[in-house]
Amino acid sequence: MKLSSKSRYAVMALTDLAKFNTKDPVTLRDISLRQGISLVYLEQLFLKLKKNNIVKSIRGKKGGYILNKKASEVKISDILLAVDEKIKTIGCKKNSKEGCNGRSSKCITHDFWEELEDHICDFFKKKKLEDLINQTRFN
Amino acid sequence: MKLSSKSRYAVMALTDLAKFNTKDPVTLRDISLRQGISLVYLEQLFLKLKKNNIVKSIRGKKGGYILNKKASEVKISDILLAVDEKIKTIGCKKNSKEGCNGRSSKCITHDFWEELEDHICDFFKKKKLEDLINQTRFN
């Protein structure tokens, strides 16, 4: 059970962005250097974050990215959703008639996994980007 | 973020075992048939569960497996540990001096991921095998 580095990078990058999002847009190049994440990989991530209205891009010289909302309004779950992180502990389809393993209508531990899923999702929904900004000392 | 089917199967199989663990040992063949898990795969899992003192095996004809403790004393976290499920949300080493990405001593979101890890582990530590037995109707 692990989180993909896609998600880890997305949260790291946005935390960095939120920290430096004072007035001028922040360039991916800067985030890349500060956080040690490949620039090309960041581009992929920010494309998705933009499509999901988490950031706005400003093109041209002096361009870069800014947050689309206040850091206090960005849920971590929004970020994970944007980069396609799936919180799926089970193969069972939630409201499927054919059931979890194609045999019984529900596998014997179905409810347990669903509970786990909710437990994790709750955590991500409660946490806001703002909560992360001042949590750790910066480099 | 997903749980391996190794873990899912281990929990399913043990829940099944706990349900049928009345007097006689339960054979893997029966668990395999009831739960739709490959017999050979179950053998692999129960080897690990046995090494970790979660089950005991009884050899020979009429043999099979029984729980080594009461179902109320088996934590789900014990099971996951036994089959090598890693709850690692981050690459960061917990008490390493070199730090998470080989650069800074701690990555910017380190504390957040650690909190998530604890959140998930707590869930698994609180849940006992017994809690699962009567949760879902059986097939």
Next chain:
DNA sequence: TATATACCCGACTATTTTAGTCAAGTTTAA
């Protein structure tokens, strides 16, 4: 209006992990 800076996008690939099989045993109750 030239151009450097920065974003945009699809295709591709090496590596790792996962899920599961295969084959060949050993043990023991009946």
Next chain:
DNA sequence: TTAAACTTGACTAAAATAGTCGGGTATATA
């Protein structure tokens, strides 16, 4: 004696992951 059941290591196909590569497009500034 033998069938049922556990034991073990090696192997493999498929999927997911973490990125790279190459070639764009948009626009602020000089």
